[in-house]
Amino acid sequence: MVTVAVSARSLFDFEEENRAFRENDPGPYRALQEEKLDLPARPGAAFPLVRKLLAFNDSGAAEVDVAILSRNDPVTGLRVFASIRHHGLPIKRAVFTSGAPPHRYLGALGADLFLSANMFDVRAAMAAGFPAAQVYPASAGLNLRNDAELCVAFDGDSVLFSDEAERIFRLMQLEQFIDHEVRNARDPLPPGPMKPFLDALCLLRNGRKSGAAVRTALVTARSAPAHERAIRTLMAWGVTVDEAMFLGGLPKAPFLAEFEPDIFFDDHLQNCELASRHVTTGHVPYGINNELEVAR
CATH class of the missing domain: 3.40.50.1000 (HAD superfamily/HAD-like)
Known part of the structure; x- marks a missing residue:
């Protein structure tokens, strides 16, 4: 089985919310996410990749697992899972760390790849020996022709x-x-x-x-x-x-x-x-x- 861990911001377009984030005061960011709990997030840069990866399981075979690994708090996690349901993604696993370094859980997840929009988390994952990359949010919205x-x-x-x-x-x-x-x-x-x-x-x-x-x-x-x-x-x-x-x-x-x-x-x-x-x-x-x- 191939296991891919993705941050919430790489899977969904949280760029507007991210502009409200302050390291020393995450309160406004969390409040903005809580206001939008019932508003599904738009697809982010890694969304098409994740959708295709999960399609490998359509025949009933468990060939790919995708998990959310996020610095978001559990309340924001409600919006993440609501967005997952809205877009029909069969993702069941998630870890929300409320700002703590998430890379610690890559080994427990058995991750073959970690995708995040946070460069510090990517560097930490690579230092721990996991394949990782910083996804460019500018990639979001690109439409590819080949779904096969x-x-x-x-x-x-x-x-x-x-x-x-x-x-x-x-x-x-x-x-x-x-x-x-x-x-x-x-x-x-x-x-x-x-x-x-x-x-x-x-x-x-x-x-x-x-x-x-x-x-x-x-x-x-x-x-x-x-x-x-x-x-x-x-x-x-x-x-x-x-x-x-x-x-x-x-x-x-x-x-x-x-x-x-x-x-x-x-x-x-x-x-x-x-x-x-x-x-x-x-x-x-x-x-x-x-x-x-x-x-x-």
Whole structure:
């Protein structure tokens, strides 16, 4: 079974309410949510992904579990569950922590992925060893044409793979980086933070009992001949992707707009910001690029 934990704000559009939130005084936020207890929330950025994930259970097989893992208080949780019922989502599990760090419960839930709009919670989850990403609220409202299959796209270095090669790229010229990757083409790259989620998707695809389908893509700035190490790494792991795009520095957003993933994971903030205009996007705050961002 694949288990995904999502925050309430990533599943539903709580952006208006979030603007009323103050860390030192959550009272106005809670009061606003309580005023809206009978008003179902609109779908948020992760809603289409969650809906497709839950469709794997339509045949009666328990293949996917989705749980709410939220900093909201239990009263706001009433609105979350009312919104879940309104939109017909078969979600039964939820943890509401009233502001306490929610990542502590990921192990108990058996989560294969945690999606949140809160960067601090995402970083804490990743530090605890769980695949996690910050969902861009700007992705909400995007309509995808393909309801027949679940599509997920991953960046390569610092997402599926570790940032080993990215660090080398930072230290070398492009030509030297390519030479390094060619010389090490048969040495698998270490796994990155999203590798366990790709594993879970491959198991879901290969062992599914429902009629739903899974399609995955690697979307990377690598180009030939540095492509070989990426492909051989996946082969060494015993996992596959359906599509691989070696873009050699071309913008990823137009290719993602054609692939239409239900979510795209990348470690570069700029890539995420551009992609979120077209597809639901999750920022993976891992690796040297994010270390540089934190240092600024």
